Amino acid sequence: MIYGALEDLPRYRGFCRSLDVLIDWLAENDPASLDVGSHAILGDKVFANVMAPTTRPEEGAHYETHRRYHDLQIDVEGRESFKVSQGETTLVEPFNEADDFELVDAVNGIAGDLDKGRFAIFVANEPHMPTLEFPGDGAAPVKKICFKLIADEFFDE
Template identity: 70%
Template sequence: MICGALTDLPRYRGMMRGLDVLIDWLEENDPAQLACGSHEILGDKVYANVMEATTRCASEAHYETHRRYHDVQIDLSGREAYRVALGDTVQVEPFNEADDFELVDAGAFIEGDLADGKFAVFVVGEPHMPTLQYGDDGAQPVKKICFKVLADDFWDA
């Protein structure tokens, strides 16, 4: 996981081909102008999923993992917390190849949030649980973007 202020994302240029594409796009575009739905940035290699959701309790969620795409997540309005699993996981829902998605549970975790203009990059294979209630806010609406960034291993396939 990489996290920080969205304005600092360019520090990570050179780490992943798709992340470089996203950084370039963010320098030229305002992500807050995107409507809900999917938006191509570079075909199926880098794209944005804009969604409105309601934050949830961690006890009502599972960790998700991906094999092909890194997630770069930001909040446009509202605020959310997230968890990243540490150590062993237990499969809850088998991997779905078409959706690049698996659900798992884990005991240990670290926490963070996307409040105040932050971003988080959840790398391929990293179990993460986004869209959690922030602090004592309870369930709240959030508008967010999950940028999908194809892992370098699949870039030229």
């Protein structure tokens, strides 16, 4: 996981080719202006999934993983917490190749939040649990963007 202030994202130029594309796009575009839905930035290599969910309690939630994509997540309205697992996981829902998605459970995790212009990059194969209730807020609406960034090993496909 990479976690920080969105204004500092250019420090991570060179992490992967798709992140470099997104950094350039963000320099010229306001992500908060995107409507709910999917928006191509560079075809299926870099795109934005804009969602308007309600945050959820951690109880009953599972970690998700992706094999082809890194997720860079930001909140443009509201705020949320997230967790990243540490250690071993237990399969809950098998990998769905079409959706690049698998669900797992884990005993240990570390928490963070998306508030005040923060971002989190959950790297491919890193179990993460987004859209959790922010401490003290309870269930609350949030407008968030999950930028999908194809991993370098798949960039030229």
